[in-house]
Amino acid sequence: MTFSEYLMEKLQPVWRKNHSHPFVREMGSGELELAKFRFYMIQDYLYLIDYAKLFALGAVKAGDLKTMGEFAGLLHSTMNEEMSLHRAYAARFGISENELEQAEPSPVTLAYTHYMLHAAQNGSLAELVAALLPCMWSYWEIGKELARIPGAADHEYYGEWIRMYSSEEFGSLAKWCIGLLDQLAEGKPQRELDRLEEIFLHTTQFEYLFWDMAYREELWPE
Ligand SMILES: Cc1ncc(CN)c(N)n1
Secondary structure, eight states, X not given: OOXXXXXXXXXXXXXXXXXXXXXXXXXXXXXXXXXXXXXXXHHHHHHHHHHHHHHHHHHHHOSSHXXXXXXXXXXXXXXXXXXXXXXXXHXXXXXXXXXXXXXXXXXXXXXXXXXXXXXHHHSOHHHHHHHHHHHHHHHHHHHHHHHTSTTGGGXXXXXXXXXXXXXXXXXXXXXXXXXXXXXXXXXXXXXXXXXXXXXXXXXXXXXXHHHHHHHHTOOOOO
């Protein structure tokens, strides 16, 4: 069993909680209130700005040119493909790019991005990958699950989101990341594997908190 298979099997109950969050379920059924999706888009844009920095740090920490190039590609596709989805949604909501970039991160957005950046800056390349893998992997899994719901991928608002995250292109990036974590975990002492598992668990749980924050439209206390 590979390390990623082990993580997926062991953390299945935590993982499933993300899939069954009302935000995710209602995106699939088309019943999600647009205001919640709008709120999510803004926070997710801020999230992606920091998330993209993980790829830059991955390029810095890469042990060979091929891996460095893959991280550079991920940085490029996050900034130019994934974030352009958000920019297009923002335009539909009447939010300018400047407003988007200047929005205030919620406590959960800040905690999540700072946790990932801390792991990426202070840990090994394996720790950096363990931090970002749940983001890529869970979005791909959720995208595919929602795409199987009849009509969901054609929804006026949520269809585009579902098509992007269920796509082959997004899936191939997630698969590359899974393979890299398995490769980096090989031969590592148990103590280090435990640390990778802990980081992977934390960012999986942060994914849940992020859906929840968006569903509740939760900002700082007044
Ligand atoms: C919170 C979150 N997690 C993951 C992804 C997928 N890159 C995202 N856009 N936003």
